[in-house]
Amino acid sequence: MKVQRCKGMRDLTPGEMAAFRLVEGICRDCCSRWGYQEVRTPTIEYLYLFTSAGTLTPGRLGKVYSFLDWDGWSGERVVLRPDGTIPVARLYIENLEDRGLARLFYATNIFIFEEEGEKTRERWQCGAELIGAGSAMADTELIALSLEVLKTLGLKGVELRLSHAGLIKTLLEKLGLSPEEQHRLFDQILDGDAEALNRINQKKPELENTLLPLLGMKGQSPGFLKNQRALLAQSMPEIGPYLDDFLQTVALLETLGLSYQIDIASGADFEYYTGMIFQLFIGGEKIGGGGRYDALISSMGGGDVPASGFALYLDRLMNLVKPEVFVKTVPERVLVRVKDAGAMKEAFEVADGLRKAGYIAELDLGEQEPDAFRWVIEVKGEAVPLSLWDGVSSRRVEVPAITEVLKLLEGEGGDKDSPA
């Protein structure tokens, strides 16, 4: 009987894993350099962490892996982590709230029950959360950090789309819908339902001239927002603070010379956003996004703490990264072959010496294909105990000691890790 992996789950083979680790490593390095500290939350959380209004949209809640665990006699369900941000917010409340400002990052898997066979149900993401700061500078820091990661990965053609949750909500209030309908429409927009606005359009034609163009507005400069502000100052004064908030972030991005697109009705999947929302695309594919969620921590029983964050989708990034970006970083592999059974100890020592010098040393178990290795060392345990075979020049050199081997490898420009 052939045992297969679960539907919707993915294996990462050695080649894929190398790409994964590279992307994850660059995320980690960048976040660390900006002062973010790594955290890890459990795979299983209580369902109710995610069910309160203002956390996950119904579309996402309908796809959680929820079940009764061994303590499930209380009828309370647990879930496989469906989102990265909410558990980190919980971790902050439980462990770090006295700190005030916290810069945290994580690399984790999240689980979403997708029905279509193509989509994977376990996804990896690397995210950063900036908790305790509520300024345009904080928003800009996150955007700049996420762009830096993508740049370091050598990715080109990154598109940054901006929106503002407060703005969307205020505009929806103006559509004259019941609170329930507003809520539903907001969720639909966040779930990425581009048609949601058009359906309203048909129902209330009198709104066509004023509000809907606003929700559909797109632009590429602070001037655009200022124009909108001038236009709306009279008719919709309540929208002023949100536009001002948005303007500040946009102006800062402008100062830093970062290009962006304003697209108010762009979806973002999460109901917890309260302010600026940003999304990152390459070639039309979404590769990450984030935003401000100032109400989340207080709604979960924590203090009134502003926060924002982002997540980058590792599964998608690892497919986009060009192989040459990470090929160089892999050290040279050397095969260590024992010629004489009595030389076993020496063989282990030679391999150890190679590893300490930063090479990958594999012991020949008789199964390896020597062609996959440029260098093969034979350990003979005789007067001249070692012989080094160079697969490129097809030359064999007899060497007395490991130090000589290292010199020879060095001279040939063998790539290695810098020794610890």
Added chain:
Amino acid sequence: MAIKIALPKGRLLRKTAALLQKADWGLDEYHSNMGFYRPKSQKFPEILIRVFHEKDIPVQIAMGNYDLGICCLDWIEELLSKYPSSDLVKVKELLYGEGVLYMAATSPLAELLQNRSLVRIASEYPNLAERFALKNRLSRFSVFPLWGAAEVYPPENADIALLSAKAGADLDSYNMAPVSRVLDFSAFLIANRRSWESKNLGNVVTSICDMLPKNGEKGHSKERVIQPRTLMSHFMKETGRNMVRLALPDGHQQQPTIDLLNKAGIEMNDYPSDTGNRRPKINIEGVSVKVIRPQDMPLQVANGNFDLAVTGRDWLAEHLNQFPSSPVKELLDLGFGRVRLVAVVSRELAVDDTNGLRQYIDESGEPLRVASEYVNIADRYARDNHLGHYRVIPTWGATEAFLPEDADLLVENTETGRTLARHNLKIIDTLFESTACLIGGTGRVNSVKGKRVKYIIEKLRTAVQGA
């Protein structure tokens, strides 16, 4: 390949039988007193017909054991709400068996949500109940899955109950009112997706659909959902902190239970009840009684909804297999209702023990289908005996009829073994013996209540020992 069709017992039986009669199927044994579950049709002698508990039918269709089935939309949606990618096609609404699923309560929902951080939902439809809770953004909720009698849980043991009724007015008799109309349902003809795509089911489907009223109007009238006033507040008063809450079984364990209670000098008023009263009176002060399904009792006791309950050791074991840390335990063996839990295969299978079963699995190359009412005991049994790749099929009674076509192994209870023998089955293993028992929580209770609990246990112990 022959067409296989699953027909319902229970609430849909009479009207389904009438429909097929009208369609001239000429079924030989499809009525409420049937002993076997495999009727034959004169019109379609080649098709295989099996009669199931209605709740089993969507599962059987989705698994592909049957090509076509008839059951109500409530059970279809219960499956699809948790497993939306099930291989099940809704072919045709059959315009009978109408009902409504209501979320019902004894007080308005807003009031409930205000006063509680945790909303307790009791239902035979746990998946639909969860979907309701998520859709209505109940932030924290518990779903108590039930075998039945959901109407008796609110207000003490649950805040709301998801249950079926003909109309909202029917809930009056339970002193409840609807807070939400969750689903309008009626009988449906359903098909397995692959069968529907690949098999010719035309003749059978046509013969059924031709019998339906031409411009069939659905019987559902739109009624307004009226929020309940705060009803039956005296129930609340009854549940003081010193009150001992005792759960007694419905169904066939009622007679031996009342016999034992009487022997212990405990008198009941209206138990067993002719009118379906589930709140009989007892002659001990400070004790209130509810009549619920024995299957549901361990979970209820674990959650502190009852202090004492008369159930079977099989159901306690089933609960503890699923939730090993659950705070519920056996207090007293009541001695009656003796059954054995056994592993059963068809007599036609050359398997006599678990060794033979493992060998059979190795040779067949297909996953072993284990059918049981005791899903968690069956799962544990399959795990402990290394039955390899297996699937547990939950059933709701009459499991013995699943062999040999629809399952390979049963985990079943048997009193004498006669029913099993009549169905051409053989026992290959005995898991354990079960009798009725008194169960209670493992936590501490206050001293007044503790004394009352002890009084009841001692009375029953004396009666059992004198038996």
